Amino acid sequence: MNWLIAILQTLLFVALAPLLAGWIKCCKCRLQNRKAPSLFQPYRDLIKLTHKQPVVSEQASWLFIKAPYIIFSATVLAATVVPLIAVDLPTSASADVIVMVGFFAFARFFLALAGLDVGTAFGGMGSSREMTISSLAEPAMLMAIFTLTMTASTTNLSFAISHVLNEGLVLRPSFVFALAALTLVAIAETGRIPVDNPSTHLELTMIHEAMILEYSGRHLALIEWASQLKLMLYGVLIANIFFPWGIAETFDVQALGYGLLAIMGKLAVLAIFLAVAETLFAKMRLFRVQEYLSFAYLLGLLGLLSHIILEASR
């Protein structure tokens, strides 16, 4: 039963990810006084891409062709770990939050390699930048997560979230910092403004898009889907760690239903925040990103230190 719920939840994750992306796009368009595409446009895009014949460069090796599957699988695995609508998942036990970060790293590793595979300047540029940003983001993210795991004294996300849930409403200064840090990291890692612009192409500032420039057809679909999934993962992490209320603690239909509604509501609100931020800010120069990320790291560190100094039991 538990396993079934876990698998269902994962499928839900995968299924809902394009929806979130569509919703963000919608909000952004509204904010920018444009006519918004349909909420389901991302699904249509994905389906269209899967029906196209993929074109592969003659320089590409097997790695280029297999990488999208690997990237997608790794991201899906990360999704199994994060409680979406219910806590106490067996999958959270088989891989804790550090492993989840590992899955991200796995996906990124292959994405960067795929960028290098074809041997164009764009691919190399994208890979180099992606690896730079992610290596700065990773410690900041772990700092933020460690604040949680040390508070809950577990690295199992399910347990950690139920710990926060059971404590009720406790104002923790460390969580404020951690929330800020994780948000900044999430923006950087998912390639949103001001770090990267997801809607740009053929621009020397692009990062994520530069790597996947050579992809087409179903490969591109997988990669796009994976990045939508990643965006949602971060959203769910932020939503469920810092605002866990509403998540199902028992596996009955009613609780699960409430859980689903709760997370959808939380994500919708978060997406609006993201859209507002993306509208307000301009993209940074690449070498300002380090300052941005070190600020995130600083916040994470402050969170951890305030946990140790202000909140610890002794």
Next chain:
Amino acid sequence: MIAAYLVLLIPLVGIFYFALAGHRADTGKVNVRFNGICLLATIWLAINVLNQGTIISSGKAFLIDPFNVYLIVLTAFVGFTTSIFSSPYMAHEKEIGKLNDRRLKLYHSMFQGFMLAMYLVLTTNNMGIMWVAMEGATLATVLLVSLYRTPESIEAAWKYFILCGVGIAQALFGTILLYYAAVQIGDGENALLWSVLYENADKLNPEILEIAFVFLLIGYGTKIGLVPLHNWLPDAHSEGPTPMSAVLSGLLLNDALYAVVRNKMLVDGATDSNMAGFLMMGFGMLSFLVAAILLHRQKDIKRLFSYSSIEHMGLMTFAFGIGGPLATFAALLHMTVHSLTKSAIFVTVGHAAQLAGTQRIDQIRGLIKTQPKVGWGLLIGTIAIAGFPPFGVFTSEFLVLLATMHSYPWLAPLLLLGIGIAFAGLFRHIQPMVYGDRPEGQNPIAANLWPVTIHLALVLWLGLAIPGFLANWFSQATLLISGSTPL
């Protein structure tokens, strides 16, 4: 006892044989034979001592105890192997016209003369005769240092002569004071006999002995090469023929140290203070450090290794100065392994210099590629002398270090610093010489490298395991010198 007389007689005959017979083609081989027979005689002597314990000759003129008997065997052994090396080496020198028959005659004769002096220093029971023999050793070798008659070699020989002469004169003054202290407690004619002195050491006047020891230490210390009295040593080693450098480094320095230790035993018996020990430690440490540092500046390969000799003699002096069974044992072992290693190194150095046609370090290159045996011999010898296990030098240095840690822990870092600096100094010069491509026009030469192999194998053996009889020997000598055995 006949063995002891034989040991002295053979080189004596040798002197006259070579002096009278003149140089012939096989003189080098004859020299090997002389030394070989002598080695057999010393082994016989050693077996005697092992079986009977200390031997004193009927006229009390000679004393063979565990301390000197092993040095005698060592002397004979190094003499023997060096003569093996010397035979092709000198032939090559003659071939390239650096030497002629007359000088070779002198060389072989004086080689035996030097050996005689060494045996006499070791076997005699009389401190006066010991002095005479020590001076004799200088006299025998001084002409060998200037054998090539180059301005440098003459300069070196002159410095060697004058500095050692003056130094040894101070030792004579010390010996006179010792005699003076001895005649005060009676027994005029026998008063300089070590056996007598040692028995009555506690009755000797400590103040006289302290002064005497200063003179003796400075006197014999000049021969050991203690800083700042060492200045002759690198000159003499670098300018003389290489077999001479090998025996000087391997034997003369040891025997001078032997003389100092004999005298220290008397002083320790007479006084309560550890004055002698402290003086030796001070000189030893100073020599050790200064020589280690100076290794870095060398441009001449033989000079390089003569500084290394100073360094090691400093270490031994230091170890004997610490006293105590562990340090004494270590010092005795170090004497042995240093002699063996250093003479082996000089053998390879000699051939290396012949290969390159110069002793300048920056012109000796690519030895391993030119003549692998010479190159590897030099490299492994240097590894051994730098104190890398499993060679015996490491064992003794390790024990010295432990003894230092026990008694004077604050000196141990200095010791290690010295070893480190010396190692770097040696290797920065050795590496470019042995490695690299073979220079143009450098061709292999005739060389007998068995001495190197044997010596290094022995040093390796001593590093891995000290054979029972030798350990027993060392223990007895340690007992004699320090009053107890190590553990």
Next chain:
Amino acid sequence: MNIEQLDFYTQAILSMAALVGLTSFLMLGQGRLLRLIFVFAMQGFLLTLTTALAAYSLNNHHLYISAVLTLVLKVVFIPWMLRREVLRMNMHRDVEALKNNTAVMLGGASLMVFSYYVLHPIVQSSSVVMVNALAVSLSVMLLGMLLMISHRQAIAHVVGFMSIENGLFFAAIVATNGMPMVVELGVAFDVLVAAVLFGIFFLHIRTSIDSLDVDLLNKLHEVDK
């Protein structure tokens, strides 16, 4: 025990000691080689006399042999050899300019005091009067070294070296009435060989640097020039 209470021979020996010390001083201040050699021969002669006196007063026969050896070696052979060298090198007219001669002489005087100071405990502990002369022999030795340090001529070095030997020999006589015979003979043999070798070396040095100035023997060093 004052000197007037001693017997004549002892008085004579102590006087001789003073004279030997004096000769050392004379050598130290001497710039001309031939005179230096002459004074050295004088010192040897005084030494011979002292030995003979000691032999007579102590009735010690082997000291006579020592005396004869000294006479032959240090009064006749070595001065003769050195003189011949000097003449052959045509150096008998050279005067060596000694730097700081006064300071050296004063230093020599203080060395004598120092010798007395060092050997004081030994002299104190002895009942034999002649031991008082031990300080003189030590200072002869030290002065010999000082001579070598202050003079540049190789011949002066040999003289200094031999005068150190003289000091030692004197010490052996006054302190211990001579060493055992075998040692004495050995020492004498060494001195003889040394003298011969010095002769050979003069030849070599002269052929190599065309001079006997030891300051020119400075090729082997560790200093950056």
Next chain:
Amino acid sequence: MILALAYGAVLLSFFSGLLALLMNQRLHVLEFSQHWFKKSPHGNDCSQSAIANSLEEKHFPFLLRQAVFVLLGLSGVFAILAGLGVLIGKEVITDQLSLGLPWVPWHVRFDCLSGFFFLIVGIATSAVSLYGPGYVNSYDESQHPFAVLGLFTGLFVAGMLLVLLADDAFFFMIAWELMSVASYFLVAFQHENSANRRAAFLYLLMAEVGALAIILGFGVLASFSDGFTFGALREAHLSSTWASIAFMLALLGFGMKAGIVPVHVWLPEAHPVAPSHISALMSGVMLKVALYGLIRFCFDLLGDVHWQWGVVLLVLGTVSALGGILYAMMQTNLKRLLAYSSVENIGIIFMVLGLSMIFMANGHPQLAALGFLAALFHAFNHALFKNLLFLGAGMIHHQTHQLNIDMMGGLIKKMPKTSMLFLIGCMSISSLPLFNGFVSEWLAFQTALQVDVLNNGVLRSLIPVAAAALALTAALAAACFVKVFGLIFLGQPRSHHCEKAHEVQDKGMLAGPALLAGLCFLFGIFPGPVISLINSVAGQLLGETLPNDAALGWLWLAPVSTSQSSYAPPLVLIGALIAGCISFWYLRRNPATALRISETWDCGFGGLRPRMQYSSSAFTMPFRRIFAKVWIIDEQIDKDMQGAMNQDVAAVHYHLQIQDHSWPRLYHPIEHGINKLAKVVGRIQTGNIRVYLGYSFVTLIIMLWVIS
């Protein structure tokens, strides 16, 4: 029995070295065998002819090489068996060899800690001996004699094994230096290159200085005890100060060998110049032996660890980890890069070991055991994947005669098997899930997260920072190895050699790395067996094991408790396979969407050339900007001008040199200091004999004055 296996391993490696000496003695061997057959003519003709055949000139070198490596491989197998035996039996075996000093024979002790490191050495040696014969084939016998290589390889392995067996300071030092000296000769093996000589000198010098520090460390212990067997040293009662001095000395000595910043400089110099299989042994195994020494010294001999030591280790480890990977990233020489990455990994191990010490000193032995486990497991993993990568580098070098990654590219198509093996190595070292590197890093994070139990505020805030640094290290390592793999194997060939390269033909050369790659994957999925082995080490050394290492069964890894953290790699693997297969199957089922091969899109400019690809320095440029202070960067751009008024750029020359800070800050001053000192001391030897006489005179006067 187990001890016999261990001795067997030592002797076999030793004999393999001796056997190699026969390389130049073919005629002697021939003579000997003929003599032998003459003596026993009734021996069967078949074997006689076989032997005679093998002694022919064309077969002999080949067969001898095989034989040498077979012996070495057997030694490795024996070492593995011995290690497993002692670990499973949780035994402590002691023995004495009648060698060494007359009153202190060599003491031998084979316990779990030694056993575990025996295992590491054994695995690495086995892999190397599979790989070796093919690799050394390329050496020209007259330039690079196999006798030397074989002899010192054998001695090197024997030395490492003996270090692990030693139970007295004297024997330990002998074995230690045997290891150092033998490897020195291996570093200097290709000595015609002056850079190699320099590297060898630096290596030996630092090995010597390190060894001296270790001796001094033992000496401190020995002066508080009678004798210098480890048994006696354990009994020594040291004051806290002396214990700390001993610890610092040991840290300096072993740290030098292990390659801790700032005493790591020999490592990137020496590892690249040795033959690749030797680099693999040095980097993969010898550094671990240094680690063994430190563990033996601190946890076993000193026993009573202080938390301050742990902090020292933690800080040094962090600096090394970060410094190592940042320096690694800037390298273009593959083996140099790998060497720097070893510095990083050793740093990680030291960090975790420091954590273990901190927990130990604060009275949490179980957590100490956790840290200890993470450290040893990472050491084990590092041995596997670093060995793999070095062997891979050797394969690449063997085929392309290049080590400069800026000159490679596109090898994934020319050398598919090699690329697969290398990819596994890269993934392991980047600590990606499913591979062994991840497991140990995960354990390290788990250890760091237990900081809440500590009372000390400084530690409580320091350790999380270190953990974040660890995260940064891991991320940088991933970036670094993306660069490595991407530039070497992907894209288009950047040089002629790479274009011409083809797959390695020798089966052994593939089998060795394949074995290691397999183990990397195996222990990434099933870390349980290794962890239970290390648990017995911890049990013996710290007296404490992990509480419930098998509480959830073999599938799970739950070092502290299941509620705190757990990881089930097999489940993850299954999940990954399911997700991968479903998407693969779903998307590929439509035949209309078959792949279409086409030219690379070139933005319409045309003519994509290999030179247009990102190079190593381009890839790392953002890092260079961000962490600029870490290196000494010398970057120059020169333009050749031409045309009217010299306004047109004809060619651009880019020059980049990146140096380690430790050289100008630490090593050059020491070098200059010694030279200067030597110059000053040299002044005492003026060459003037009168001055010398003056010394003698003054010495005499001073001495006389002193005593009276």
